[in-house]
Amino acid sequence: MEVVMKRLIYRPWLVSAALLLFLAVGTPSRAEDQSARLAEIPKAMLGFVENRQISGAVTLVAKDGRVAQLEAVGLADVEGNRPMQKDSMFCIASMTKPVTATALMILEDEGRLALSDPVSRYIPAFEKVKLDGKPPARPITLFDLVTHTSGLGGSQQNQGTLAETVDALAERPLQFEPGTKWQYSPGVTVCGRVVEVVAGMPFEEFLAERIFRPLGMKDTTFRPTPEQAKRVATLYQPGKDGQSIQRAEHWLNEISEDRSPNPSGGLFSTAADLARFYQMILNGGELDGQRILSDATVREMTRVRTGDLTTGFTPGNGWGLGWCIVREPQGVTAMLSPGTFGHGGAFGTQGWVDPQRKMIFVLMIQRTGFGNSDGADIRGMFQQLAVDALCQ
Incomplete structure (x- = not known):
């Protein structure tokens, strides 16, 4: 009887252990489920x-x-059958702008300039800017430049050195009174020149010293070395037959030792490097013990600063200091949280930070002639799959 009772007592434990073993072996863990979902992205x-x-x-x-x-996935160079690699480098075009804005705000953090300062304080050529042949109602400020509300128009292509380019921009007629409208412009290029003047060093050296080296961004540069150039992805455009892609040429992605740094769109980088930059911003200006910006400055940069002005490049956005801000998620941003910030590039590269979910999204491609890259299906699908994988 004693033996029987012991068997009766222990049987429930055996059943429970068997059930736990079944669940451990037969049910995918959360990590395994996330990995499977993330595998849908490639x-x-x-x-x-x-x-x-x-x-x-x-x-x-x-x-x-x-x-x-x-x-x-795929190829970095179709003609050479060169595979795309995780450390492939890309011309990130206008994704350069938040980096330039960060450089400007480092100096603001240090009290060496203020966003309310007139640009002419640092660049005398801006004393002579004109709107319809007359001086504007008020001077252009650094705030106007970094929020695309300056009224500056024209190409973002460099015209000689950075100093020469910016002086030439000051000679162009303004499109509207500063601060009254939003229009994507080369104003961030002017910010880069202001950084040079205030810091007393070339713009690209300031970025390397104050941002790239502290963050370990070893593959972010205006001038890829010969070794880095071997990893740069080729730019493609739609083929004439409509069924293929063909190599494209563009001044932005030219690799040359003689090229001047373009603060609006000249950087080459990798997905991993950009993720470190975005993580620093998401952390409130610090990464791995390296403080780049104060937490207060990051908050000011990543909130809407353009009021009710209509901004680009997709509906529901506002603009911060160098960053596009998702104000009302919709369309290609529907899966992102309000307050998500980021920037795209002319060749399809995209980088976005969702602070509510503590997520970073980096998409690196190189194509032109496919329409608005910020509103592209490829961006929307990538973001949706990432959210589905990690936020279920």
């Missing part, structure tokens, strides 16, 4: 490769300070 990118919309892509997703996914 599959989707391969679909765009097969449809001849891109040659290849690098995608990176980070959450809670950790890189959850970094994958490369």
Whole structure:
């Protein structure tokens, strides 16, 4: 009887142990489920490769300070059959602008300039800017430049040195009174020159000394070395037959030792480097013990500073200091939280930070002639798959 009772007592424990073993073996863990979902991202990118919309892509997703996914698919160079790699470099075009804005705000943090300062305080050529042949109602300020409300118009292409380029911009007629409208402009280029003047060193040296080296961004530069150039992805455009892609040429992605730094769009970088920059911003200006900006300054940069002005490039956005801010998620931003900030580049590269979810999205492609890259299906699909994988 005693033996029987012991068996009756222990059987429930055996059943429970068997059930736990079954659950451990038979049910995917949360991490395994997330990995499976994240694996859908490179599959989707391969679909765009097969449809001849891109040659290849690098995608990176980070959450809670950790890189959850970094994958490369397709080719960096079709003609040379060079595979896309996780450390492939890309011309990030206008994704350079938040970096330039960060440089400006480092100096503001240090009390060496103020956003309310007139640009002419640092660049005398701006004393002579004209609107319809007359001086504007008020001077252009640094705030106007970094929020695209200055009234400056024209190409963002360099015209000689950075100093020469900015002086030439001051000679162009303004498009509207400063502060009254939003219009994407080369104003951030002027910010880069202001950084040079105030810091007393070339713009690219300031970026390297105060941002890139402290953050370990070893592959972010205006002038890729010969070794780095071997990793730069080729730019492609739609083929004439409408069924293929072909190599494209553009002044922005030219690699030359003689090229002047373009603060509005001249940087080359990698997904991993950009993720470190974005993580620093998400952390409130610090990464791995290196403080780049104060927390208060980061908050000022990443909130809407353009009021009710209509801004680009997709509906529902506002503008911060160098950053596009998702005010009302919709369309290609529907899966992002209000307050998400980031920037795109002319060749399809995208980088966005969702502070509510503590997520970073980096999409690296190189294409032109496919329409508004900020509103592209490839961006929307990438972001949606990342959110689905990590936020369920």
